[in-house]
Amino acid sequence: MMTAAPDNVIDVRGLTKSFGGRKVVDSFDVQVPRGRIYGFLGPNGSGKTTTLRMICGLLTPDAGEGTCLGFDIVEEAAEVKRRIGYMTQKFSFWEDLSIRENLEFVADLYGLDRRKERVDTALQNLNLVDRQKQLAGQLSGGWKQRLALAACILHEPELLLLDEPTAGVDPKARREFWDEIHRLAAEGLTVLVSTHYMDEAERCHAIIYMSYGRLVTQGTVKDVIRGAGLSTWVVRGQNLMPLARELEAEKAVKTVAPFGDNLHVSGTDKQALEAALKPYFNREGLSWHEAEPSFEDIFIRYMADAQDNFKGAENGNEGDAA
Amino acid sequence: MTTSLFSFRRARAILAKEFIQLRRDTVTLRMIVMIPIMQLLLFGYALNTDPKHLPTAVISQDSSPIARAFVAGLKNTDYFSIDHEPRSEAEATEMLQRGDVLFVVSIPPNFERDLLRGEKPKLLIEADASDPVATSGALSAANGMMDRVLKEELKGTLAPLRPAKPPVELRLHRAYNPEGFTRYNIVPGLIAIILTMTGIMMTALAITRERERGTMENLLAMPVRPLEVMVGKITPYVVIGFVQAAIIVAVAWALFQVPVVGSLWLLAATLIIFITCNMAIGFTLSAAAENQTQAIQMSMMVTLPSIMLSGFLFPFRGMPEWAQVIGNIMPATHFINISRGILLKGSGMAEIWPHVWPLLVFMAAITLIAMKRYRRTLD
Ligand SMILES: Nc1ncnc2c1ncn2[C@@H]1O[C@H](COP(=O)(O)OP(=O)(O)O)[C@@H](O)[C@H]1O
Ligand SMILES: [Mg+2]
Numbered sequence: 001m002m003t004a005a006p007d008n009v010i011d012v013r014g015l016t017k018s019f020g021g022r023k024v025v026d027s028f029d030v031q032v033p034r035g036r037i038y039g040f041l042g043p044n045g046s047g048k049t050t051t052l053r054m055i056c057g058l059l060t061p062d063a064g065e066g067t068c069l070g071f072d073i074v075e076e077a078a079e080v081k082r083r084i085g086y087m088t089q090k091f092s093f094w095e096d097l098s099i100r101e102n103l104e105f106v107a108d109l110y111g112l113d114r115r116k117e118r119v120d121t122a123l124q125n126l127n128l129v130d131r132q133k134q135l136a137g138q139l140s141g142g143w144k145q146r147l148a149l150a151a152c153i154l155h156e157p158e159l160l161l162l163d164e165p166t167a168g169v170d171p172k173a174r175r176e177f178w179d180e181i182h183r184l185a186a187e188g189l190t191v192l193v194s195t196h197y198m199d200e201a202e203r204c205h206a207i208i209y210m211s212y213g214r215l216v217t218q219g220t221v222k223d224v225i226r227g228a229g230l231s232t233w234v235v236r237g238q239n240l241m242p243l244a245r246e247l248e249a250e251k252a253v254k255t256v257a258p259f260g261d262n263l264h265v266s267g268t269d270k271q272a273l274e275a276a277l278k279p280y281f282n283r284e285g286l287s288w289h290e291a292e293p294s295f296e297d298i299f300i301r302y303m304a305d306a307q308d309n310f311k312g313a314e315n316g317n318e319g320d321a322a
Numbered sequence: 323m324t325t326s327l328f329s330f331r332r333a334r335a336i337l338a339k340e341f342i343q344l345r346r347d348t349v350t351l352r353m354i355v356m357i358p359i360m361q362l363l364l365f366g367y368a369l370n371t372d373p374k375h376l377p378t379a380v381i382s383q384d385s386s387p388i389a390r391a392f393v394a395g396l397k398n399t400d401y402f403s404i405d406h407e408p409r410s411e412a413e414a415t416e417m418l419q420r421g422d423v424l425f426v427v428s429i430p431p432n433f434e435r436d437l438l439r440g441e442k443p444k445l446l447i448e449a450d451a452s453d454p455v456a457t458s459g460a461l462s463a464a465n466g467m468m469d470r471v472l473k474e475e476l477k478g479t480l481a482p483l484r485p486a487k488p489p490v491e492l493r494l495h496r497a498y499n500p501e502g503f504t505r506y507n508i509v510p511g512l513i514a515i516i517l518t519m520t521g522i523m524m525t526a527l528a529i530t531r532e533r534e535r536g537t538m539e540n541l542l543a544m545p546v547r548p549l550e551v552m553v554g555k556i557t558p559y560v561v562i563g564f565v566q567a568a569i570i571v572a573v574a575w576a577l578f579q580v581p582v583v584g585s586l587w588l589l590a591a592t593l594i595i596f597i598t599c600n601m602a603i604g605f606t607l608s609a610a611a612e613n614q615t616q617a618i619q620m621s622m623m624v625t626l627p628s629i630m631l632s633g634f635l636f637p638f639r640g641m642p643e644w645a646q647v648i649g650n651i652m653p654a655t656h657f658i659n660i661s662r663g664i665l666l667k668g669s670g671m672a673e674i675w676p677h678v679w680p681l682l683v684f685m686a687a688i689t690l691i692a693m694k695r696y697r698r699t700l701d
Contacts, residue, residue: 058542058700077698082545092540096343108335109544135346 009034009159009190010055012066012073017050017059017213025050026213027064032192037185039204040194043303047213048194049089052161055192056086069158082110085152089163089194091144093151095137099128102136103151110155122150142173149177153184160184162193166200178203198296209302216302221295230254230301231270232293233277236262237286252276255301266297332546336554340528344558350524358516358566359573365508366578376460378425379406379414386434388475392445395471396427401460414448424450425460437490446493468492506581509574510661511634514654516570517563517593518600518628523621524562525604528555530617533608539700548696552689556601563597564590571665584664588671592660595681599653602688609695628654656681 010032017025025047032038040048053059055068057077065072071079093102103122107115123129126146136147145165152160160181166174178200185191193204201207201221208218217224235243240263244256247265252272257264267273281288344350378396382389396402406423408414414426428446430436436443447464468490532538541551567589574580603624611617629635631649638649649655656677663669663677671678 053539053700056543058539060699060701078545081543086543088536088539088543090536092536094339094343094537095535096346097339101339101342105335105339106544109332109546111329111331111545 007033010066010068010192012055012064012068014064015051015054015061015066016063017047017054017061024213025054025061028210028213028215030208030215030218032190034190035185035188036205037181037191037193037203039201039207040192040210041196041201041207041299042194042210042216046210048210049163050213051210052086052163052192052194056084056161057081058086082155083157084159084161085155085157086161087148087152087163087165089167091148093136093144093148096135098133098135099123099126099139099147100132102147103154106151106154112155118154122154126150142169145169145173145177149180153189158188158190160189160191160193162191164194164196166195166197174200198299201299202295209299211302211305225293225295225298228293228298228301229268230266230293230298231268231273232264232266232291232297233273233288234262234264234291235280235286235288239285243280243283243286247277247280250276255297255304257297257300259296264291264294264297266293266301268301328547328549333550333553336546336551337557340555340558354520354562354566355569357520358512358569361512361516362509362570362573363577365512366574374400375403376401376425377406377423378402378404378427379408379417379423380404380427380429381408381411381414382429383431384429384433388434388437388471389429391471391475392429392468393427395467396464399460399463399467401463402427418448418450442491444491444493465492506578506666507662508634509570509578509580510665511632511658512574513567513570513661514596514632514657515629515634516566517597517657518654519621519625520566521559521563521597521600522604522607522624523618524559525556525601526608526611526617526621527604527614528559529605529608530611530614534613542698542700548693548698552602552605552692552696556598556605559601560594560597563600564593567593580665582665583668584670588674589661589664592657592664592674592678592681595678595685596653596657596660599681599685599688602685602692605692606688606695609692609697628652631655633658650680651684653681653684656684 008031010030012031013029015025015028015030016023028047028051030051040052042048050059054061055066055073057073057080060074065074067073068080069083071083073080094105097105100119100123103119104115107118112118120129123132128143128147136144139147149162149165152162162181166177169177174197181191181193182203193200195201204221206218206220207224209216209224217227219227237243240258240261244258244263247253247256247263252267252269253265253276254268255264255266257266265273265277267276277288280286380393380396382393393404397404402425404427406414406417408417408426411428414423414428417423418426426446426448428448430443430446433443433445445468447461449461472490529538532541571580571582571586571589575582604621607620607624608617611620627648631641631645632638632652632654633641633649634654638646638655641649659677660669660674660681663674667673
């Protein structure tokens with residue numbers, strides 16, 4: 001067995017997967033270094049789940065290759081499975097087993113020693129000692145997530161793949177969940193976590209943004225913001241919705257996003273954006289100022305792009321006519 | 323540090339999980355017990371009628387007192403109503419074919435003379451056995467009648483003719499159903515059919531349920547091998563199969579006095595092979611089924627031919643060649659023969675072996691296919 005820890009816990013290149021002739025993941029590369037928390041972002045259907053499944057050996061890539069913890073993701077999937085924890089997007093533990101039975105089952109499948117001790121510890125950490133006999137199906141969403149996480153780390157994996165672990169979980173539980181993730185990462189665990197939440201993305205060491213099966217950008221949040229080359233203006237005032245509609249019609253304006261009582265207006269061409277916005281600067285009741293684009297602006301912009309791509313694919317000429 | 327090829331701990335973990343889930347699934351548990359009982363009662367009572375006064379034709383070519391005593395004896399059993407007296411055998415056969423009569427009794431010429439000479443004359447009873455329910459009671463009554471009549475008629479000087487061996491040979495000719503289907507035959511057959519029905523479906527559902535609920539993704543993400551999953555998933559249903567078989571045999575014995583002649587141990591041993599065959603079929607189907615509805619439909623597709631072509635409903639040798647070929651591939655066909663042999667005829671290993679080895683071959687082949695078809699990924 002390899003003992004030298006590879007620099008990149010995940011190192012895959014050219015991953016491609018099609019379903020029914022449609023490329024869902026297209027030549028996707030990703031490297032995740034040891035001990036880091038990587039956020040995996042992208043609109044629904046962009047291929048995040050499919051990518052995670054390929055990394056942990058649940059799907060066979062049509063093309064591409066790579067290693068996970070130094071093991072080939074296709075040839076040595078069995079070795080990969082023993083060393084990683086994968087938390088599925090949908091709760092996938094056994095709802096008709098009790099909390100304790102689920103944990104014991106997992107311990108057996110991984111062939112763990114000191115089963116009772118480990119399960120007891122996990123239950124204590126979960127604060128579920130009193131409810132250990134309750135069926136998993138009776139738990140609320142937040143508790144299910146916690147149980148799933150506890151079960152995924154029971155065998156002390158070196159890598160955690162989490163697929164939208166906090167979808168539908170209340171903010172407090174979400175916060176605790178992330179504290180736990182950071183505590184685990186501090187102990188050397190590597191994490192790749194897909195999410196839709198901006199605040200969660202900002203809690204990651206780095207993010208990977210995917211759209212239509214392709215890598216759009218990756219890096220630290222700062223890098224990504226800088227790399228996006230976005231200029232943003234903030235406008236404050238009354239009755240902003242009609243204005244938003246007007247602004248959206250401007251060619252240089254890529255996105256208009258409401259944030260409370262102001263609008264973030266962003267574009268990729270700084271000069272063109274300024275020129276386009278000039279006529280609005282003197283409107284009554286509006287106050288304009290240029291701002292650093294937030295991560296959310298970037299994210300919204302990528303989302304908008306993705307939608308444009310989609311439209312373009314459906315009726316090719318519309319873009320030129322506009 | 324490689325993952326071992328087969329881990330008993332992992333197989334046991336799957337097994338324990340299946341048992342726990344089953345224990346909490348009261349609907350399924352109730353079905354497991356109720357299906358065999360309901361089926362048995364249905365078939366048992368539907369077939370348990372014991373009709374009397376059945377239309378019978380007699381061709382008597384001997385008018386001796388003994389011959390007449392026999393005819394009277396038949397009448398006295400209450401099963402035979404002698405209302406046709408055809409003049410020729412051809413006419414009698416025609417009556418049987420048309421269904422005017424269910425029996426044709428033929429007394430050969432010189433019956434009494436041959437009897438007194440000790441030449442064992444033949445008394446022929448042809449029965450329309452395509453309706454075995456109707457005829458089986460009558461035929462056994464005819465058998466008993468013979469002894470009585472002979473005892474009464476061969477008295478005094480004729481007494482020495484009353485040896486241990488009956489001086490008359492009663493020939494039963496079961497037309498249209500040479501195997502002599504009786505309601506007894508239904509019970510051993512029912513074991514095979516019920517185990518096929520529930521076994522295939524429950525195993526197929528056990529896997530597709532995991533897929534449908536999304537737990538399969540979790541199971542596949544953990545280091546567990548197909549054989550471990552299969553052993554763990556199948557074992558509980560083997561136990562269930564035994565429970566069902568025991569219910570059927572016990573209820574049949576208690577309610578319908580179906581005999582248990584042979585060794586129950588031998589039956590149990592062959593039962594394991596048969597149940598495993600069905601489980602492996604279910605396992606294979608589950609690889610193709612996307613959801614539980616499909617799994618049920620596929621199970622029905624396999625179960626129906628087992629009911630129709632295994633010799634359960636229709637006499638096997640009466641089926642067309644092609645149907646027999648298909649029937650011979652199916653485990654139910656062989657197990658019906660095995661269980662009939664053991665339960666009704668007291669057959670031992672030597673007699674049932676011709677049906678045991680095809681089961682073993684089938685089991686090996688279908689297990690291999692099941693393992694090959696088991697999806698290790700979500701592709
Ligand atoms: N097993 C599958 N069969 C067919 N299409 C699939 C399958 N899994 C995913 N897809 C499709 O692939 C695309 C990407 O899905 P997914 O990887 O789940 O995206 P994400 O996790 O980013 O929302 C979607 O359009 C989805 O419908
Ligand atoms: Mg997803």
